[in-house]
Amino acid sequence: MTVASVAALASTPGSAPASVPPLAARARAIGGSPVRDILAVTARPEVINFAGGLPAPELFDREGVAAAFRQVLEETPGRALQYATTEGEPALRERLAQRMAARGLPTNADDLLVTTGSQQALSLLATALLDPGDTVLVEDPCYLAALQVFGLAGARVVAVPGDADGPDPEALADLVVRERPKLLYTVPTFQNPTGRTLPAERRAALATVAARHGLWIVEDDPYGELRYDGERVPWIAAHPDARDRTVLLGSFSKVMAPGLRLGWLRAPVELRRACAVAKQAADLHTPTVNQLAAARYLADTDLDAHVARVAAVYRERRDAMLTGLREALPEGSAWNRPEGGMFLWVRLPETYDTAALLPRVVQEDVAYVPGAPFYAGEPDRSTLRLCFVTQTPEEIGEGLRRLGRGLRGVA
Template sequence: MPHATFADTTAPVPPLAARAARTGSSPVRDILALTARPQVISFAGGLPAPELFDAAGMAAAFQHVLTEAPRRALQYSTSEGDPALRAAVAARSTARGLPTAADDLLVTTGSQQGLSLLATALLEPGDVVLVEDPCYLAALQIFSLAGARVVPVPTDDEGLDPAALDEIAARERPKLLYVVPTFQNPTGRTLSAERRAAVAKIAARRGLWIAEDDPYGELRFEGEPVPWIASFPGAEDRTALLGSFSKVMAPGLRLGSLRAPAALRRACVIAKQAADLHTSTVDQAAAARYLAVADLNAHLDRVRGAYRERRNALVDGLATALPEGSRWNRPSGGMFVWATLPEGYDATALLPEVVRHDVAYVPGAPFFAGPPDATAVRLSFVTHSPAEIREGLARLGTALGSH
């Protein structure tokens, strides 16, 4: 028999998974790439102020763990996370009103990974996830990649509308509610204790999980703290609380935490084993050392004081920067102000002209899971000094005025 011969042709590679094809890049991160020029004053990114990082304290912590225990700090670790770091996070959570043990926690590679692990552990393709409208952009990416059907819940100036949540939950039979109740990204809004209690009761009555994301809670510089949803009756056995060191220590550490009921936490540990085995051993050890010897609360006092001044500079200057008829809020903490331009303005269409004036914002439209508000704008106030903020607002006023 003659030998088989292969034709001189090449077949195409198989296509990407549908979930990869349907999930777009983050518009925020795309804008950051466009505005990387040093002369641009950007209100676009949610980037903590780098000059406020405790670089010396972190350097000392890394030096200590690499000098005193290099074999442990540079070795593989457990998937659950460094025991000392988990104990420190548990102590801080307990001090903030939510009794927590180290074994209640899983250390994650940023709270972003925590949400991905929850999606892996909880969601089948087609499952319904309820989100605030507007919602944190990367959460929408995660739920899209999981194949979930995302259903928006209306919000007002006070955040998530509990009555709407109850009606939608009864109709849609969701598996999960995702919410950022304190200084929400993108709006800066904070849910009241009354609304949090209502959310907890609705979740219990309708039978759904809650993913409570809290990256900004320790950045309050006005008013009294509001308890976590996880602490309200009805929510205790169904809430996964996501925490982050990105906004209180440094985002480059990529450290977060996940507090969840035992069965869900164990499923997330297995998902983490499949994802990355464990979070960086040396970063965890350094963070634990830092928390043991440094005064994080004093550091946060300095950060909050600076952010308060920057919030004031931004909010107090918007009246002259934005067109007459615009609206905006005055958040009591966090990193973001939410503004809406007058009807007829399109914040996305205006952005190229704004960037030509060496200033930037993030259009609000991509944050909506439902019909977008073309007039909405997210402005971050933390990255620049008050003087730079005032200059940026002058440029923004010129750009919008030319329109």
């Protein structure tokens, strides 16, 4: 066929344009985040929003962060605005390694890969570890965005039965034998959505199962520094049985500022290198200026002191929510008292469906996140998540009064 005949065919009168090829099956199968959908609906300023997972913006160290950026741009503008290595700026990785070592996990800069938020770290791990059809084990309920990542990777996601202390080690061992999964994903400290913390004994038991049966553990720790009560529990990654099979994820989003989009992963060398290759394909590297500013901030500012100030405010807000829940919620409700983090987990009487109730509650200008989307298996539809860090104690009290009005009279 000649060029002319092809052109004539393309311009034939009455010919309908062909449809474009469809989206990938994984894109068609995975929906958006219900949390972000709720945030869009409840963006009105009069809404007291317990649905978000956002740190309180008035507590950001704006002056300290701004000073770090100014110094970096004044002193090394060429470097700050240039491409950088995929693994991350050495100065930042060195300071992160020092913080980890000071908390009981010997780490050097070469153990770390800087990521564009710890959410990217999850995506890189899914790319490096998972083939379509592979099985991933998760907590029940589980961090919602992790379920999205594993779903987009084409993984089969299976929930591990558990209790108030987290996944049951015996149930985990049975599932590993039966399902042959690639990894277990867990947020062991101040979990999203439940706020619970796995005790040291439970962490050790999970590490032992992973060592005995052959399993990666992905330990996500975005909230661990936000402790209000009790003693710090060592990372799973620090357990002798887990050191060669645990990936530890961290983030500045909850302790410095989420807009910096700075996270990191600590992993054994082969897996870390595979994640670096995946990152090269994703975004080449995390923004250089953000990394250098964070490194300067850590050099010039006492981050621990800043976190302590934030934690003191968040503790007061948590206590305000705990104080008001009994009056706001219907009789027969139950909730936890987290030792830190950002979330409370509530279970209403079993006749309540929190997703169905949400529109009615939003009419009272208050919002929460229904619990059902956080479950990989059969959901408990009577559950909901409340974030307590973004509002003042007075706003929390008013929000709980509105929540009570919205729930009142539901059978």
